[in-house]
Amino acid sequence: QVQLVESGGGLVQAGGSLRLSCAASGSTFSRYTMGWFRQRPGKERELVAALRRMGAFTYTADYADSVKGRFTISRDNGKNTVYLQMNSLKPEDTAVYYCGADPYGGTWNGISVWGQGTQVTVSS
Numbered sequence: 001q002v003q004l005v006e007s008g009g010g011l012v013q014a015g016g017s018l019r020l021s022c023a024a025s026g027s028t029f030s031r032y033t034m035g036w037f038r039q040r041p042g043k044e045r046e047l048v049a050a051l052r053r054m055g056a057f058t059y060t061a062d063y064a065d066s067v068k069g070r071f072t073i074s075r076d077n078g079k080n081t082v083y084l085q086m087n088s089l090k091p092e093d094t095a096v097y098y099c100g101a102d103p104y105g106g107t108w109n110g111i112s113v114w115g116q117g118t119q120v121t122v123s124s
Contacts, residue, residue: 002026002113006099009118012089016122020084022099022115033102034075034082035111038095038120045098049073049084050108062108067093089122096120 008020024032035050051059051073061073072085082099097118100111 002032002101002103004099004101004113004115006097006115006118009097009120011121011123014089014091014122014124016089017085017087018089018120019086020097020099020118020120022082022084024080024082024099024101026080026103028103029080030077031103031105033105033108033111034073035100035108036073036082036084037098037100037111038093039098039117040092040095043095047108048097050111051075051082052107053105086120089120091122091124094120094122 036048099115
């Protein structure tokens with residue numbers, strides 16, 4: 001059973017930056033599709049960004065339109081960790097951010113393993 005542990009949330013002013021980290025268990029992490037999702041108050045959980053393996057050393061990234069150009073997803077397979085660098089944060093980015101994994105390497109909408117979530121609050 002894959003386990004995910006997120007860290008890096010907190011309170012930041014609008015225009016600031018945060019980096020979220022998600023450490024995953026398992027010996028085949030490089031094959032996992034990894035994603036970041038968020039749930040804003042009163043809203044459903046939504047995709048923020050995801051990385052899916054396309055080849056031995058190639059991954060493709062998907063981003064929500066609302067974060068393109070501001071957020072960057074990356075991974076360090078040697079550390080079994082995926083990151084979300086968030087720049088130019090806006091108050092509307094305030095949400096609980098969840099790390100997710102599909103150990104079978106499918107598309108991001110097949111992600112079924114979740115971390116506990118980390119709160120990101122952006123003040124105006």
